[in-house]
Amino acid sequence: MQIAVISGSPKGEMSVTLQYVRFLGEAFPDHTFTVVHAGRDIRALEREEEAWERLLATVAESDSVLWATPVYVMLVPAQLKRFIEQVGERDASDAFAGKYAAVLTTSIRYFDHTAHAYLHGICDDLSMRYVGSCSAHMEDLQSEAFQEQFVLFFTDFLEAIAERRLIQRAYPPLAAPSAPSSPAAPPAAVDTRGKRVIILHDADPGSGLAAMVDGLAACYGGFARVADIRDAGMKGGCLGCCRCALDNTCVYDDGYRAFWEEYVVPADILVMAGAVRDRFLSAAWKQFFDRSFSNGHVPAFAGKQVAYLVDGPLGHLTTLREVLTGLAVAEGANLAGIVSSEPGGDTGAALHALAERSVRLSVWGYVAPPTFPAVAGHKIFRDEIWGGMRAIFKADDRYYRQHGLYDFPTRDYRKRIITRATSFAMAIPAVRRDVVKNMPAYMIRPLERAIASSRVLAERKAGR
Ligand SMILES: Cc1cc2nc3c(=O)[nH]c(=O)nc-3n(C[C@H](O)[C@H](O)[C@H](O)COP(=O)(O)O)c2cc1C
Known part of the structure; x- marks a missing residue:
């Protein structure tokens, strides 16, 4: 099988993601992997028709496409984004249409799912047959457990191609753009109150x-x-x-x-x-x-x-x-x-x-309490920086120390003592029975003091 690997990394052959592709090349020696550097070569691809045509020919001659890219700021790198725009602008989707496709990313798994969803939608728009994606942490290849799963991922991809598996479109085509509407009469300007x-x-x-x-x-x-x-x-x-x-x-x-x-x-x-x-x-x-x-x-x-x-x-x-x-x-x-x-x-x-x-x-000065992206992001970055990146990412390490962002739960000694004491107390049958019976009451009890002070706070905010 001929597999065109569309590499999104600007680092070319030094790409971490491409090392995962090299692993696949060794693991599946009966198949041919041809890498095109859409990310690294984007400038040349934009300017040189010959380079562009060569890349398209590689895709057109392949049986399938593997998008192999790092996650950059919750999506693919701008260079790969530009490549995808070029496919549309230069009317080159024929080279991709009907091909089976899979996505491989490396990252620290922060918003990897959005990068995958984006590429899935692009595959659908190009009439490709998107089989699935694999999100690898940039260090995963060192783990045998990952390697086994990775081989299975790619085996499934190859089988989908061989058996001409039916693939449903997941993302409907987009509606044509429409002009923004304007108000009948321009409303009065808002006073910016000194805000920049x-x-x-x-x-x-x-x-x-x-x-x-x-x-x-x-x-x-x-x-x-x-x-x-x-x-x-x-x-x-x-x-x-x-x-x-x-x-x-x-x-x-x-x-x-x-x-x-x-x-x-x-x-x-x-x-x-x-x-x-x-x-x-x-x-x-x-x-x-x-x-x-x-x-x-x-x-x-x-x-x-x-x-x-x-x-x-x-x-x-x-x-x-x-x-x-x-x-x-x-x-x-x-x-x-x-x-x-x-x-x-x-x-x-x-x-x-x-x-x-x-x-x-x-x-x-309102900032809404953080939701999942901010909470999860903080924990991922905190653990990654503390867990190894800080050797190189010195500026992050300094910032995290200065701003108390290394806030691991293990550092909350008061909570640890209470948790341990509660855990011991739960070994006593009578206590356990009481806690199980009155669980909802125990859950809301710590909040009662806050509720009692709510009126004072509201009055203070209202300046009364
Ligand atoms: C500009 C930039 C943005 C990044 N954004 C993300 C991100 O949003 N989520 C994530 O998990 N990793 C992110 N990373 C980490 C890379 O995805 C990771 O290092 C990847 O393995 C690099 O692959 P490559 O060597 O093939 O380019 C980012 C790295 C860079 C340089």
């Missing part, structure tokens, strides 16, 4: 997204600063070199850092506006997100209000919504809202409501 509002976008003049950006800026009464992320002068996408690990300094000497310092850092209210390209925002936005990796694993939006404008069918793109939401909350922000240009919604009124709400919440 920044709107970042990648809108082309005259586009639906440009109309949304202008509409929102007008809602803030001209007090919002508006900037195009393409003016950051990024020389390229994150290279995955991790040289930033020591002191957060990126290997690129370009305008990204200055742009970040000028627009993102001072924002009280940060709005990010993009149009849907395939099943995510543009590769330019993805590159902007990837390059923020040089901030390290620290909450870069802590305390801010974050909002998004999405020009496109967001209601059909649950993965996009999940990533945007995850990005905001995992970075410590409050998600003030997402306005999309979907048909049936009054975009103009929604923009005004967003402007009002973002200012109000910013004045209050």
Whole structure:
């Protein structure tokens, strides 16, 4: 069997993910794996027709496709995203149509599922037959237990191809884009009350997204600063070199850092506006997100209000919504809202409501309690950094120490003593019977003091 491996890593042959592919090559010697470096070679692929045609020929001549990519900021690297955009723009989907496909990622398993869902949707859009995905932790290949499962994963893929297995489409085709609606009369501008509002976008003049950006800026009464992320002068996408690990300094000497310092850092209210390209925002936005990796694993939006404008069918793109939401909350922000240009919604009124709400919440200093992405993200990063990464990721280690983020439960000695004492007491039959019988009462008892003080707190907040 001929397998075209589409590698998404900008690191080319030095890619961790490709070592997993090499393992497959050794484990399945009867099959031919041909690697194309969509991530590493994206510049050449965009510019050189010959390189592009060569890659397409490799895909067209193969029996199946294995997407092999790292997870970058909850999705695939910007370079691979750009490759996928190119397939659409250059009308090259014929090379992919009908092929069986599988996805292999390496990562630390933080939002690996969204990267998989994205590629699954792309496979569906390209009329490929998506068999399944394997999410490997970047160190998994050293474990024999993983190796066994990995071989099974690939065996299933090969069998699906051999038996021409029926594969159902999981993600329906997307609706055609529609123009955002405007309010009948522009509503009165919102008083920004001294809050610094920044709107970042990648809108082309005259586009639906440009109309949304202008509409929102007008809602803030001209007090919002508006900037195009393409003016950051990024020389390229994150290279995955991790040289930033020591002191957060990126290997690129370009305008990204200055742009970040000028627009993102001072924002009280940060709005990010993009149009849907395939099943995510543009590769330019993805590159902007990837390059923020040089901030390290620290909450870069802590305390801010974050909002998004999405020009496109967001209601059909649950993965996009999940990533945007995850990005905001995992970075410590409050998600003030997402306005999309979907048909049936009054975009103009929604923009005004967003402007009002973002200012109000910013004045209050409201940040919603963390949900799963932020809680899980904290634990994953904490354990990974403590468990080994801190040898290299010095800046993260310093930050985690200074901000008490190494908050392992084992350090809560009071709780440990209470847990141990309760555990001993539970060995006494009478105590055990009582606890089992009155479990709901024991669960709410510690909350009673908080409820008793609620009125005082509400009165204090109301300034009474
Ligand atoms: C810019 C950047 C973003 C990353 N984002 C994520 C992420 O969102 N989730 C995750 O689990 N790992 C993330 N990682 C870790 C990589 O997925 C991991 O190191 C991967 O094994 C690298 O594979 P490669 O050597 O094939 O490029 C990120 C790494 C980089 C450099």
